[in-house]
Amino acid sequence: MKQAWPHLRQVLSFVLVGASSTGLYFLLLWALRGSIPSTFALTACCYGVSMIYNYILQSWLTFRAGPPTRRSMSRFVIMHLTAMAMNSLLMAGLVDGLHLPLYQTQIGVTLFISAMIFIVSKRWVYQS
The missing domain is CATH 1.20.58 (Methane Monooxygenase Hydroxylase; Chain G, domain 1)
Incomplete structure (x- = not known):
């Protein structure tokens, strides 16, 4: 079980970071929907921000990549x-x-x- 814990921690962290970045995407979509008239630009902006957030947290928390x-x-x-x-x-x-x-x-x-x-x-x- 001790050997399984690091892998389980990594999987759980991956899922939580992914879920929170998806939540951030939808929050931004809701918050910015009146500010950016183009659906393409709105979704691209929200996706870009959530992708940066996801990269930073996956790198730092999940994979501890430095x-x-x-x-x-x-x-x-x-x-x-x-x-x-x-x-x-x-x-x-x-x-x-x-x-x-x-x-x-x-x-x-x-x-x-x-x-x-x-x-x-x-x-x-x-x-x-």
């Missing part, structure tokens, strides 16, 4: 851009192609992509 580096920041951005593309492609294929229900499918895809992001973060983005 100070930010250009390498880890660029890998983080590449990972999230890839995850966004995977989400869009999977959702289009599953919902539009196979006619699966939208919300249930998004939950499943989100869980899958979150697991992939955890593995890629641990092995590539925040690699010591």
